Amino acid sequence: MIGLLRKQVHLRTNDLKPHYDVVIIGGGGHGLAAAYYLARVHGVRDVAVLERSYIGAGGTGRNTTIVRSNYKTPETIAFYKKSHQMFLELGQELDYNMLVTPRGLLWLAHSDNQLRLQRERAALNQAFDVETVFLDAAGVREVCPQLDMTGGGGKHPILGAAWHPKGCITRHDAVVWGYAAASQRLGVHVHQGIEVTGISTEGGRCVGVTTTAGPIAAGVVMSAVGGYVSNVARMAKIRLPIITHPLQAYVTESYKPAFDRVVASADLHIYISQSARGEFLIGAEIDPYTSYANASTWPFIASASARAIDLLPFLAKLRILRAWTGACDMSPDYSPVMGTTELKNFYVSTGWGTWGFKAIPASGLSMAELLATGKVPALIAPFRADRFRDDRAISERASAGTH
Numbered sequence: 566m567i568g569l570l571r572k573q574v575h576l577r578t579n580d581l582k583p584h585y586d587v588v589i590i591g592g593g594g595h596g597l598a599a600a601y602y603l604a605r606v607h608g609v610r611d612v613a614v615l616e617r618s619y620i621g622a623g624g625t626g627r628n629t630t631i632v633r634s635n636y637k638t639p640e641t642i643a644f645y646k647k648s649h650q651m652f653l654e655l656g657q658e659l660d661y662n663m664l665v666t667p668r669g670l671l672w673l674a675h676s677d678n679q680l681r682l683q684r685e686r687a688a689l690n691q692a693f694d695v696e697t698v699f700l701d702a703a704g705v706r707e708v709c710p711q712l713d714m715t716g717g718g719g720k721h722p723i724l725g726a727a728w729h730p731k732g733c734i735t736r737h738d739a740v741v742w743g744y745a746a747a748s749q750r751l752g753v754h755v756h757q758g759i760e761v762t763g764i765s766t767e768g769g770r771c772v773g774v775t776t777t778a779g780p781i782a783a784g785v786v787m788s789a790v791g792g793y794v795s796n797v798a799r800m801a802k803i804r805l806p807i808i809t810h811p812l813q814a815y816v817t818e819s820y821k822p823a824f825d826r827v828v829a830s831a832d833l834h835i836y837i838s839q840s841a842r843g844e845f846l847i848g849a850e851i852d853p854y855t856s857y858a859n860a861s862t863w864p865f866i867a868s869a870s871a872r873a874i875d876l877l878p879f880l881a882k883l884r885i886l887r888a889w890t891g892a893c894d895m896s897p898d899y900s901p902v903m904g905t906t907e908l909k910n911f912y913v914s915t916g917w918g919t920w921g922f923k924a925i926p927a928s929g930l931s932m933a934e935l936l937a938t939g940k941v942p943a944l945i946a947p948f949r950a951d952r953f954r955d956d957r958a959i960s961e962r963a964s965a966g967t968h
């Protein structure tokens with residue numbers, strides 16, 4: 566009982582100060598995690614997170630909560646492996662129940678090309694000590710007996726899959742609230758309802774921000790605004806290799822827990838899981854146009870449902886409860902963009918696209934180190950914004966939940 570009373574789970578309101586050592590724009594997972602590790606690991610506590618809406622209003626509160634490390638390049642495997650490990654211990658670290666639920670992820674192959682790609686994924690993961698194994702059709706049936714192995718009457722027969730047993734789902738609100746509350750316990754200010762409207766510069770360096778609540782001076786500023794990064798980049802007069810696309814998802818009503826896998830298909834551009842609340846959750850690829858629109862569309866739901874039913878025919882009997890959409894900051898190579906920018910003392914954590922939820926702990930830890938020490942940690946060095954100029958793109962098609 567005493568423990569329960571001691572633990573702060575509601576956000577305090579702090580008076581906004583005219584100066585902070587660090588200002589972080591955006592109260593999503595990436596901004597809040599960086600604030601937490603600045604205070605916890607580096608003792609930098611004079612930190613403000615400025616969120617224009619409510620914390621978790623962006624992608625962090627809208628995602629499909631899949632955490633995995635079965636990536637396809639050495640740089641991204643190392644990064645997501647670290648983040649996946651941190652996720653498994655996050656509840657204890659933040660003293661907050663993250664409802665981490667082991668699921669195991671199956672990446673289905675319906676064609677010879679996908680068989681080759683999923684075999685390659687398993688081999689590369691194993692080379693970097695990430696547990697992914699290739700299964701033939703019989704192995705897939707054993708791991709997930711509900712699948713229609715004919716893929717809708719022979720349309721998309723399931724020939725094999727890459728199986729990532731440690732893949733899990735977790736509670737996205739808990740990640741936001743856990744980091745926010747733990748940061749506040751360490752002295753960080755989390756301000757909701759304050760929008761950053763300008764980046765202040767002096768002599769070619771960033772010296773603070775202007776906001777709807779007035780100007781704030783800062784030693785360093787970090788942008789972690791998800792799909793809205795182009796607006797902030799414009800304020801800072803820098804260019805970033807990011808465009809924003811909508812990503813939709815939807816859930817059915819709650820049903821008895823009966824499906825304990827995440828199933829993804831690159832050929833069908835679809836993934837399916839059952840949430841801890843019993844809702845069947847269906848996600849797919851980004852909409853093929855740039856937009857900040859948050860609207861869900863019937864064509865998306867109809868087309869994704871048809872593909873999902875080909876894999877799991879029982880879904881046809883379920884009733885859809887709600888749909889939602891988020892803005893995704895897409896990079897050209899599907900890898901994140903983290904680090905310094907052309908503007909001194911102005912840092913970015915972006916390019917999180919459709920894959921950034923699982924990256925929150927490792928990104929927060931690494932960005933905090935960069936902000937506190939000025940040195941780029943080796944784990945995120947490959948993800949610098951100017952890599953495209955040097956032909957150092959990290960082409961990572963496994964970022965999308967459907968590749």
Ligand SMILES: Cc1cc2nc3c(=O)[nH]c(=O)nc-3n(C[C@H](O)[C@H](O)[C@H](O)COP(=O)(O)OP(=O)(O)OC[C@H]3O[C@@H](n4cnc5c(N)ncnc54)[C@H](O)[C@@H]3O)c2cc1C
Pocket residue numbers: 590591592593594595596615616617618619620621622623624625626627628629630631632759760761762789790791792793797812813814848889890891892893914917918919920921922923924966
């Ligand atoms: C439908 C969907 C499903 C997804 N599924 C997964 C998944 O299963 N696994 C996975 O790893 N990733 C997934 N993602 C991606 C993931 O959600 C995002 O990459 C991640 O949450 C981005 O976090 P963030 O902190 O960078 O940004 P956000 O969480 O978007 O936070 C940015 C915050 O900045 C605020 N802001 C914007 N502009 C300003 C301003 N000028 N001043 C102050 N505040 C501002 C916004 O209000 C917002 O709260 C999914 C995304 C969507 C939309």
